[in-house]
Amino acid sequence: MATVAAPAVSIGNYKGVMLCNRPFVGGTGTNKGPAPASKQAFVCGNVGDKPGINVPISSKERGAHVDLRPKSKTALQKHKKWLEELRATKEELDKQYADEAAAKAERQRKFMQREARMRAVIRKTKQRALVGEEEDASPAESKEAESKVEAEAKLRRPMWALTEQQAGEASELLEGDKAEDLLAFAQNLDFDKYITDSEVSALIENVRSRIKELEAADDNDDDATAKSEASIDRKLGSEVRKAMQLTAANLKSFQQKKDDDEAQPKEAATAAGEEEDAASVAQSLLDVDKALGSIHSKKSLAAVAERTKQTAEAARSSNKKLLAVDEEPPMPEPVVVKHCDDEGSRLEAKKAISNLPYMHRNPAV
Structure with a gap:
């Protein structure tokens, strides 16, 4: 008979202590019977997936693994940015230097060309x-022409190399050359070419606006004259206004009165007093209305005041009453108050020890 193997006895719980069989001992542990063939050793820890399973296939899954958090600027990144700005600044400065050098070379080239043309003109002259002297000129004329050419050549030198007289002659010669160039430019000017230029159009528009401003100023002057005449009518009356007009009749009457005054030497003192009164009245009128100064002088106003006085005397003798002149009451003078916003700091600084008189007189301080 075949012997039946006894079942394996587990000692998982022995007298309250949890125990387990060691896997590496096989069947030689607590198990007294032979170990089953299906029991194998196990590996501790997590078992990884098969290679290639965790690799993202689509770009969407691949982008999900990218860290999109904003990175803080490090010192290295700031230094790189500063180096980039420094490089851009250096390139800009190099470009400016190259442009300035090119402009300087261009100015020097133009100067050399101008001097070469000037020397060629002098040489040709x-x-x-000399050719004219050899052909048909007398020795005196040839010598004069040669001296003239030499004088012009001397005048073409810089101003610092000329005397005062030569500098004046050089200035006259230069002005003559400029006038000739201007005349040549005016003769060869293409008007249609320049009239469409924006700058010329702007200048023409400025001239037109200036003309309008001057015309408006003339209109304002006319309005001011009319206002001054209206103020005279309001203050002195229409009869006095008519007497103040400088007409031929008024001038003739004034001349007749002057002749009568000269023919009466006895009344010279009285006439002098009347003239002084008329002059004072004229001065007071000029002080009241400044616009009268643009129409009448002090002498003409004195004559008008004298004629007004004569008109008043004639009206008084014929028992006619003159309307009283409405004079505006004098305006009170405005109160002027000066306020210092230093809050007394100026006086405090004046009383400071460092500003005492002896401090400025002592040479040891």
């Missing part, structure tokens, strides 16, 4: 004078 001198040669022409």
